[in-house]
Amino acid sequence: MQITSILKKNKVKKALLVEPKFPIANKSRNHQDFLPIGLLKIAAWLKSLNIEVKLIRFDEDLIKETVDFNPDIIFVTSLFTYWSKYVKEAVEYCKNSFNVPIVVGGIYASLMPDHCKKYTGCDYVQKGIIPEVEKIRDVDTLSKGYDLVDVDYQILHTSRGCKRRCKACGVYCIEQVHHKKTIKKEIFKKRLIFYDNNILQNRYIKNILNELIELKKQRKISYCESQSGFDGRILLKKPFLGKLLKEAGFKNPKIAWDGPITHKNQIEKQLKILTDAGYKASEISVFVLYNFEIPYEEMEEKRVEAWKWGVQITDCRFRPLDRSYEEYCFFDNYNPQKRNGQTDKDYYIHKASGWTDSKIRLFRRNIRSHNICIRLGTKFYSAAAERKRIPFEIAKKYRMAEYETAKNHINDAWDPAVFHKA
Ligand code: SF4
The missing domain is CATH 3.40.50.280 (Cobalamin-binding domain)
Known part of the structure; x- marks a missing residue:
C-alpha cells in the first residue's frame, strides 16, 4: 500500500x-x-x-x-x-x-x-x-525537516541510483536511476554534503557544478563534499569536471579504486586530473574496499602505490548486506580494540580470498599509519611517538627525518613506503 x-x-x-x-x-x-x-x-x-x-x-x-x-x-x-x-x-x-x-x-x-x-x-x-517525498524541491518545505536537528550543513542528492553493478554494492536494488537537471532551488545552507552514489554519472553534472560555482561566487555556499568516491572512469572521459569540482568548492575528493593493482595507471591518470585542477595530493584519497575479493597482499600493493602518489586512503571493510551471505548479513561485531583478535563467529571474514582476522587488523593499521604520515608530511609512523611514550626531544628531533634515519632512534618506526608482509 x-x-x-x-x-x-x-x-x-x-x-x-x-x-x-x-x-x-x-x-x-x-x-x-x-x-x-x-x-x-x-x-x-x-x-x-x-x-x-x-x-x-x-x-x-x-x-x-x-x-x-x-x-x-x-x-x-x-x-x-x-x-x-x-x-x-x-x-x-x-x-x-x-x-x-x-x-x-x-x-x-x-x-x-x-x-x-x-x-x-x-x-x-x-x-x-x-x-x-522525493518530489519536494522547494527550500521552504525542505528546510522544515532540518528544524528537527541541530546541524550546520545540508544533505543533497543530484541523482539517485547508479548505472553500474559493482559486486559488493546493493544500490541498484534500492534506487531507480534518476538525474536532476538543477539543484539550486533546493539549497538553504552554506555547507553541502552530497549523498549521491555516483554524482559524476549525473548527465547534467556540468550544469549542476556551474550552479554551485555561481553560488560559491555569491558566497551563498562555502564548500561541498561528496560522501561517495568519484567515479574516475567518468573523470577520464570528461577531465574538465576536475576543474569544475574544485571551483565548486568540493573538498577532500575521493577516487574509487575497487579494482585490482593492474588498474594503477588508470587511477594515476584520474588523480592527475584532480591535481591539475588544483587539489594537493595530500587532500585526495583513494577509496578502497578490503576484506573482499582482492587479497591482503594485493591491497597492500595498492596502498604502496597510493603512498608513491602522496594520497590518503579511505578504506571500507566489506560486510555482507544480503542473503547471498545469509549467515553473516545480520551481525557485525568487529571490535578494533580486541587485542587478542576475533574470529568469523564475531564478524565476516572473506576467507575465500585469504583474509584472516590478523590480516584485516594489519591492513587497517597500515592504512591508519599511512594516512597519518600523509597528513603530517612525515616519512615514518611511530605509535610510541603518537602516544608520547618516547622522550620529547627525540620525537621532536627526528619528527621529519627519513625512515632510514628515524629507525635508528625510534624502535617502532614504521615505513609507509614499503610492502608490509602479513
Ligand atoms: S559505482 Fe558505486 S554506487 Fe555504483 S554500483 Fe559501483 S559501488 Fe555501487
Missing part, C-alpha cells in the same frame, strides 16, 4: 519518526555520515500536509518524549542489514507503546523487505524512496 493511502486511511494528524538506537557514539549522531536524512525528508513532507511531527533519535527519548504525544502513525528508519536487530527493538517498543501502524523504510527494509516485515513485526515496509 502506498504511504499516502496509509495516511488517509488512518486519518493521520500526528506522526512519530524513529531512528533506532544504532551503535553510533552519541557525539557522532549529528555527523554528516549518520544524519537520518530519509526521516528528515519525510518530516518535511508530512509538515507540508499539516501533519504534526516528532523525531526521536534515542530509545531513552522514545520513552521520555512521547509521554504527551500520541501518534497516528510511526515511521522507523533502517540502515545496514547487520543492524537490523536495532530496528526490531525500536518496532517492538513502538508496538508495545502505541496501537498505530508502523512503517519501516531505509536500506535494510529496501534490500530485504520480506525479512524486515517478518523479523521486525512492522505493519508496512517501504521499499526504496517515497515518490511524494
Whole structure:
C-alpha cells in the first residue's frame, strides 16, 4: 500500500519518526555520515500536509518524549542489514507503546523487505524512496525537516541510483536511476554534503557544478563534499569536471579504486586530473574496499602505490548486506580494540580470498599509519611517538627525518613506503 493511502486511511494528524538506537557514539549522531536524512525528508513532507511531527533519535527519548504525544502513525528508519536487530527493538517498543501502524523504510527494509516485515513485526515496509517525498524541491518545505536537528550543513542528492553493478554494492536494488537537471532551488545552507552514489554519472553534472560555482561566487555556499568516491572512469572521459569540482568548492575528493593493482595507471591518470585542477595530493584519497575479493597482499600493493602518489586512503571493510551471505548479513561485531583478535563467529571474514582476522587488523593499521604520515608530511609512523611514550626531544628531533634515519632512534618506526608482509 502506498504511504499516502496509509495516511488517509488512518486519518493521520500526528506522526512519530524513529531512528533506532544504532551503535553510533552519541557525539557522532549529528555527523554528516549518520544524519537520518530519509526521516528528515519525510518530516518535511508530512509538515507540508499539516501533519504534526516528532523525531526521536534515542530509545531513552522514545520513552521520555512521547509521554504527551500520541501518534497516528510511526515511521522507523533502517540502515545496514547487520543492524537490523536495532530496528526490531525500536518496532517492538513502538508496538508495545502505541496501537498505530508502523512503517519501516531505509536500506535494510529496501534490500530485504520480506525479512524486515517478518523479523521486525512492522505493519508496512517501504521499499526504496517515497515518490511524494522525493518530489519536494522547494527550500521552504525542505528546510522544515532540518528544524528537527541541530546541524550546520545540508544533505543533497543530484541523482539517485547508479548505472553500474559493482559486486559488493546493493544500490541498484534500492534506487531507480534518476538525474536532476538543477539543484539550486533546493539549497538553504552554506555547507553541502552530497549523498549521491555516483554524482559524476549525473548527465547534467556540468550544469549542476556551474550552479554551485555561481553560488560559491555569491558566497551563498562555502564548500561541498561528496560522501561517495568519484567515479574516475567518468573523470577520464570528461577531465574538465576536475576543474569544475574544485571551483565548486568540493573538498577532500575521493577516487574509487575497487579494482585490482593492474588498474594503477588508470587511477594515476584520474588523480592527475584532480591535481591539475588544483587539489594537493595530500587532500585526495583513494577509496578502497578490503576484506573482499582482492587479497591482503594485493591491497597492500595498492596502498604502496597510493603512498608513491602522496594520497590518503579511505578504506571500507566489506560486510555482507544480503542473503547471498545469509549467515553473516545480520551481525557485525568487529571490535578494533580486541587485542587478542576475533574470529568469523564475531564478524565476516572473506576467507575465500585469504583474509584472516590478523590480516584485516594489519591492513587497517597500515592504512591508519599511512594516512597519518600523509597528513603530517612525515616519512615514518611511530605509535610510541603518537602516544608520547618516547622522550620529547627525540620525537621532536627526528619528527621529519627519513625512515632510514628515524629507525635508528625510534624502535617502532614504521615505513609507509614499503610492502608490509602479513
Ligand atoms: S559505482 Fe558505486 S554506487 Fe555504483 S554500483 Fe559501483 S559501488 Fe555501487
